[in-house]
Amino acid sequence: MPWRSRGKPDQRAELMLGALSVAVLVLIALMTLTVFAKAWPSFSHNGFISWFLPGGDVDQQIKAIENGPKTAGHYVYHLRAWPLLWATMLTTGLAVLFGLVLSILAAIFIVEFAPPPLRRVLDPVVRLLAGVPSVLYGLIGILVLAPWINANLISNGRKESVENVVQLNGNGLGLATLILMVMITPIMVSLIAGALGAVPKSWTEGSAALGVNRWRTTWRVSLRTARPAIIAAAVLATGRALGEAIMLAMVAGGRGFAPNLLDGFTVVFEPARPLAATIIQNFEELGDPPLAQTLYAFAAVLLISTALLSLAGWAAKQPLKRYGIR
Amino acid sequence: MASTPLTPPAPLRARAANRPRDSISSWPLADRIGYMLCWAAGLSLCLIAGAILLLMFIKGISYLRPELLVESPSAAKDQGGTGGFLDPIEGTLLLTAIGIGLAAPVGVGVATWLNEFQRPAWLARAVESGIEMIAGTPSVVLAIFGLLVFARGSLGFLSQTSAGGAVYGRSFLIAGIMMSLLALPLIVTSTREGLAQIPAHLREASYALGKTKATTIRRVLLPAIRADIASGVTLGIGRIIGDTAIVVILMGGTLQLQGAGGAPLLSTLRGTGSTLTSYVFENSPAGEGNAPQKAYAAAFVLLLTVLALNLAVTRMSSGRAAAAKQP
Numbered sequence: 001m002p003w004r005s006r007g008k009p010d011q012r013a014e015l016m017l018g019a020l021s022v023a024v025l026v027l028i029a030l031m032t033l034t035v036f037a038k039a040w041p042s043f044s045h046n047g048f049i050s051w052f053l054p055g056g057d058v059d060q061q062i063k064a065i066e067n068g069p070k071t072a073g074h075y076v077y078h079l080r081a082w083p084l085l086w087a088t089m090l091t092t093g094l095a096v097l098f099g100l101v102l103s104i105l106a107a108i109f110i111v112e113f114a115p116p117p118l119r120r121v122l123d124p125v126v127r128l129l130a131g132v133p134s135v136l137y138g139l140i141g142i143l144v145l146a147p148w149i150n151a152n153l154i155s156n157g158r159k160e161s162v163e164n165v166v167q168l169n170g171n172g173l174g175l176a177t178l179i180l181m182v183m184i185t186p187i188m189v190s191l192i193a194g195a196l197g198a199v200p201k202s203w204t205e206g207s208a209a210l211g212v213n214r215w216r217t218t219w220r221v222s223l224r225t226a227r228p229a230i231i232a233a234a235v236l237a238t239g240r241a242l243g244e245a246i247m248l249a250m251v252a253g254g255r256g257f258a259p260n261l262l263d264g265f266t267v268v269f270e271p272a273r274p275l276a277a278t279i280i281q282n283f284e285e286l287g288d289p290p291l292a293q294t295l296y297a298f299a300a301v302l303l304i305s306t307a308l309l310s311l312a313g314w315a316a317k318q319p320l321k322r323y324g325i326r
Numbered sequence: 327m328a329s330t331p332l333t334p335p336a337p338l339r340a341r342a343a344n345r346p347r348d349s350i351s352s353w354p355l356a357d358r359i360g361y362m363l364c365w366a367a368g369l370s371l372c373l374i375a376g377a378i379l380l381l382m383f384i385k386g387i388s389y390l391r392p393e394l395l396v397e398s399p400s401a402a403k404d405q406g407g408t409g410g411f412l413d414p415i416e417g418t419l420l421l422t423a424i425g426i427g428l429a430a431p432v433g434v435g436v437a438t439w440l441n442e443f444q445r446p447a448w449l450a451r452a453v454e455s456g457i458e459m460i461a462g463t464p465s466v467v468l469a470i471f472g473l474l475v476f477a478r479g480s481l482g483f484l485s486q487t488s489a490g491g492a493v494y495g496r497s498f499l500i501a502g503i504m505m506s507l508l509a510l511p512l513i514v515t516s517t518r519e520g521l522a523q524i525p526a527h528l529r530e531a532s533y534a535l536g537k538t539k540a541t542t543i544r545r546v547l548l549p550a551i552r553a554d555i556a557s558g559v560t561l562g563i564g565r566i567i568g569d570t571a572i573v574v575i576l577m578g579g580t581l582q583l584q585g586a587g588g589a590p591l592l593s594t595l596r597g598t599g600s601t602l603t604s605y606v607f608e609n610s611p612a613g614e615g616n617a618p619q620k621a622y623a624a625a626f627v628l629l630l631t632v633l634a635l636n637l638a639v640t641r642m643s644s645g646r647a648a649a650a651k652q653p
């Protein structure tokens with residue numbers, strides 16, 4: 001139609017696509033707000049500091065919340081979430097720490113040192129490890145690794161030494177951390193390898209021309225250039241580890257116990273239960289208002305931590321960007 | 327004195343050419359240790375993947391029987407006896423279809439707006455951070471958020487309503503909507519990457535022919551990035567198939583497809599069921615069924631699906647790389 005201005009369909013398209021984007025944004029904002037609104041009573045009844053502190057057996061507290069009076073106004077909210085937070089910090093922190101070392105080495109290997117046939121194998125291997133569903137990792141952990149650990153690694157003496165506090169049955173902190181590390185490593189490997197591969201050739205050649213060997217060139221030039229990507233990878237992996245629920249619910253031991261570092265090496269076998277896994281283990285009682293509000297409080301903590309995490313990653317990247325390539 | 331006959335000096339480079347100039351044996355010890363650790367890291371990744379594949383293939387082949395694929399799960403909690411996992415397979419397909427059906431158009435639309443219009447700038451920045459935030463949100467948080475939003479009267483048509491008027495808040499539709507949020511960031515990122523790589527002359531040629539921006543997007547840009555959209559969608563499918571938390575929480579613990587009255591397809595959509603992941607979870611020692619052999623068999627099917635998806639992604643990316651090489 002000749003009289004219609006050329007801008008019209010464009011405006012319509014822009015409006016439609018813009019409205020779609022805004023709808024997604026509104027949904028996300030709504031999610032954050034409703035989760036926080038729902039979580040509010042749990043925080044306000046316990047106090048915002050003491051909610052996070054240690055105190056008593058968290059499993060008994062959750063049971064008490066579930067079995068408390070069912071009339072509004074008489075709900076029980078008492079909770080000290082420290083064991084769950086501590087378990088989350090331990091599994092996530094250790095898995096990311098070990099995973100970062102492993103993935104940096106593996107990424108260097110893929111980009112610099114692997115013979116071409118091995119490199120062609122490693123690419124699909126990394127993609128496979130990243131694609132395996134978490135429930136499959138959990139299944140292998142609970143059916144193969146945990147019984148093996150229980151039979152071969154935990155001596156009876158070790159079991160008796162902590163008998164009065166916890167039962168050791170093979171599921172525990174060490175196994176959970178190990179599997180979590182395997183799950184998050186491929187994500188980091190592919191990001192870091194991509195960044196290492198994008199280092200300008202002239203930089204590494206310049207280093208080699210000065211007589212620096214390949215290892216030092218990689219370590220001093222390529223890896224430093226890739227620092228923003230390493231931070232991005234660590235942030236992404238930490239987020240994934242924080243939110244992992246199913247696998248941890250299966251192999252972490254399923255008990256709200258704070259693994260005690262003073263127990264020496266036994267701590268590796270002690271059970272734990274991170275926040276996300278706690279939500280999975282209690283979701284059937286979500287119809288129960290006080291318990292639901294407690295679980296939404298866990299979700300709110302997870303949301304805040306992932307948001308803070310990406311903020312911290314962004315802040316950490318800023319000063320490095322000047323020297324990096326991306 | 328017999329002088330020795332003059333022989334031409336040996337070429338200086340002859341021996342050096344046979345040997346790599348930077349031989350590892352000449353490196354300092356610390357560098358060699360680092361080099362060895364790199365090998366160890368690379369090989370251990372291969373070993374882990376190999377062990378997982380070997381274990382799942384051995385267990386899968388020994389426990390998977392054809393009738394498992396065509397029988398519905400038994401009604402009992404204990405799945406050790408009869409019954410297969412037809413319903414979970416159907417559930418996986420249905421849920422993936424709903425999730426991708428929602429996420430693909432929305433994701434492509436949002437990505438197009440972000441790359442081609444992005445006005446006003448602050449709004450585009452906000453949408454970008456929103457998508458980033460969704461990408462970082464744990465799926466278990468998305469799941470219980472879904473329960474919070476959809477278990478209310480006005481949205482009762484999406485799931486079942488009990489006799490007392492309480493909305494159940496658990497159905498294929500609701501789980502599918504939440505699954506689409508899981509796939510959305512992957513599709514958006516992949517589409518945006520594709521749009522950013524389109525050379526400027528393609529756009530300019532379309533504008534020079536008098537086409538509007540909307541037509542250019544629909545007829546030139548989107549067809550040009552089909553491969554990118556497809557790879558984003560495939561990644562999204564992988565994410566949806568592999569997710570367990572949303573299924574377990576938003577479809578209840580039922581293993582069979584349970585319709586919710588009314589029209590045949592709609593009742594399934596409003597009803598609950600299971601997927602392969604939730605079937606594996608329920609039948610592992612952590613779940614209620616506790617039938618490890620069935621769990622292994624279902625996990626094997628799941629792994630085969632993931633492998634097939636991986637292959638598809640590899641094919642697509644290598645196809646794109648080949649296409650990029652052509653002038």
